[in-house]
Each structure stands twice: as structure tokens, then as C-alpha cells.
Amino acid sequence: MAKTLTISIMEPPYESATSTTAMRIIDAALRKGINVNVFAYEGAVSLTVKDQKPHPNPVHGTSVEEEKHPNTKDLVASLFELAKEKGVKLEWINCGLCVDERGAGNWIDGPRRGGPPDFHKWVQESDATLVIPTK
Amino acid sequence: MKKILCILETPYRGTLEEQDDATLWFTHALKNAGGDMGILLRGNAVNYAVTAQDPAGVVIGKLSIERPVYPHKDLLKMKQAGIPVHVVREDVETRGISVNSLVTDFELVSAGDLPSLFAQYDQVWHW
Numbered sequence: 200m201a202k203t204l205t206i207s208i209m210e211p212p213y214e215s216a217t218s219t220t221a222m223r224i225i226d227a228a229l230r231k232g233i234n235v236n237v238f239a240y241e242g243a244v245s246l247t248v249k250d251q252k253p254h255p256n257p258v259h260g261t262s263v264e265e266e267k268h269p270n271t272k273d274l275v276a277s278l279f280e281l282a283k284e285k286g287v288k289l290e291w292i293n294c295g296l297c298v299d300e301r302g303a304g305n306w307i308d309g310p311r312r313g314g315p316p317d318f319h320k321w322v323q324e325s326d327a328t329l330v331i332p333t334k
Numbered sequence: 335m336k337k338i339l340c341i342l343e344t345p346y347r348g349t350l351e352e353q354d355d356a357t358l359w360f361t362h363a364l365k366n367a368g369g370d371m372g373i374l375l376r377g378n379a380v381n382y383a384v385t386a387q388d389p390a391g392v393v394i395g396k397l398s399i400e401r402p403v404y405p406h407k408d409l410l411k412m413k414q415a416g417i418p419v420h421v422v423r424e425d426v427e428t429r430g431i432s433v434n435s436l437v438t439d440f441e442l443v444s445a446g447d448l449p450s451l452f453a454q455y456d457q458v459w460h461w
Contacts, residue, residue, distance in 0.1 A: 213348040213356075222394045229395075256354065258362045267400045268353050277395025284396075 201287060203234040205325040207318060209333040211242025212271040218246060221331050222274055225289070229281050234288040236325065238318040239310070242333065244293040246271045247306045272307045279309045292317050337370045339455040343377040349403045350392055355382070357461040358405065362412050372455060373412065374443070376422040380429065382409060383421050383436040406437050413439050420451060 282289035292313035382405035
């Protein structure tokens with residue numbers, strides 16, 4: 200029976216290496232056949248906002264195409280694709296109150312709305328829990 | 335025109351997701367807008383001056399980061415654009431980083447000489 204890892208992320212996109220590291224851990228777990236639950240808390244709910252758009256870089260003098268910049272919503276979407284390919288489960292809950300206070304409710308396909316009771320349930324059911332706070 | 339020194343102490347803040355360092359980018363953008371800017375790397379940010387760093391190869395899910403940021407190359411472009419780049423020597427040495435591994439175009443400055451450096455600028459911004 201596949202193991203399950205639950206992760207809580209708190210970091211908003213584009214601000215630190217923390218969210219990147221969390222996504223790399225999720226990637227590694229999925230590749231090992233581990234089911235992953237992600238509870239996005241506070242600024243992390245913005246990782247999956249559908250309205251994110253890549254941009255040109257006027258300092259580099261590069262166009263949107265040349266920058267080839269995957270936004271965090273694309274990276275998360277690709278994690279869902281990887282889970283499907285590997286036949287494991289990736290579940291992603293965005294904290295509803297955190298979403299509301301940020302007006303960050305338009306997401307890519309995959310995440311669903313939830314709250315601390317969902318996280319509590321996951322913790323009880325999982326083999327391990329990793330809490331990654333913002334600093 | 336006011337002369338401004340930007341001190342960067344915390345490196346790699348979202349650089350893989352952003353494909354840029356936000357402080358370096360903003361400093362360069364202000365220079366392009368006509369500003370008189372300088373950069374001082376201190377603390378862990380001195381690693382931005384190391385030539386051998388290689389952020390290539392990160393893959394998340396089905397996507398790879400194809401254009402990761404190479405901070406030393408961005409700093410070289412900033413230097414070429416007329417932005418002086420200073421690096422605190424003691425912060426390099428205490429991290430065991432060889433001075434020979436740094437971009438040679440940047441100016442090493444001792445911590446004791448920072449007041450003199452600051453005096454050359456009208457404003458000092460600590461990012």
C-alpha cells in the first residue's frame with residue numbers, strides 16, 4: 200500500500216526558495232510512488248492562481264517567449280500531471296479564509312477549498328507530515 | 335541626482351520561480367530609468383559573486399526551469415551598465431569562499447571601510 204505524505208506550505212510564490220523547495224519535495228515524493236496531500240496556508244494559496252501570466256524581461260531585453268517562464272500555477276499543474284502519470288494521488292487544498300482575504304479564488308484545475316479540519320484529518324491518516332512555514 | 339547604494343544580504347529569494355533576483359533586477363531597472371546606483375553584496379549574498387554556480391537542471395513535475403538566473407552574470411551586466419558592484423571581503427572569507435572563485439571585476443571591500451563607502455552615496459537601501 201502506497202505511503203502518504205502531508206505537507207503544509209505557507210510561503211507565497213516568487214518570494215523565497217521555500218515554495219520551490221516544497222514543490223521539489225512533492226515532485227520527489229510523487230516519483231517515488233508516494234501519495235501527497237498539500238495544505239496551502241496563507242500566502243501559499245496564491246501558488247495556484249489561474250490569472251498568473253508570464254512576462255517579458257525588460258532588464259534582460261527578452262520577450263515572453265525567450266524568457267520561457269513557468270509560473271507557479273504551471274508548476275503545480277505539472278505536479279498534478281506527474282501524479283496522474285505515476286498513478287499516485289496528489290490532493291491540494293487551499294485554505295478558504297486565506298483565499299478570501301486575498302481575493303485569490305480563481306485557481307487552476309486540481310486544488311479545492313478547505314480548512315484546518317481537513318488538514319487535521321490528513322495528518323491523522325498520513326505516514327508523515329511536513330510543515331513548511333514562512334520565515 | 336541622488337546616488338543610491340543597494341545592500342543585498344539575503345540571496346536566492348524566489349530566484350528559481352522568478353528567474354531573476356528581485357533586488358538586482360530592480361536596481362538595474364532604476365539604472366535604466368536614469369538612476370545613479372551601486373550594489374553591495376554582504377552576508378550570504380556574497381555567493382552571488384561566485385563564478386562556478388550552476389542552477390541549471392531543475393525539473394518540477396513535467397516542467398523544467400529552462401532559463402534559471404545566473405546572478406554573477408546579471409551582476410556583470412550591471413557592472414557593464416555602470417553600476418559598481420562591491421563585495422564584503424570578510425563575509426566571503428568567513429564562508430570559506432576563495433576570493434579567487436569570485437568574478438574579478440567586482441570590488442572587494444573590508445567591513446571597516448564600509449562607512450567610507452556609504453559616505454560616497456546619498457542614500458543606502460538595505461534590501
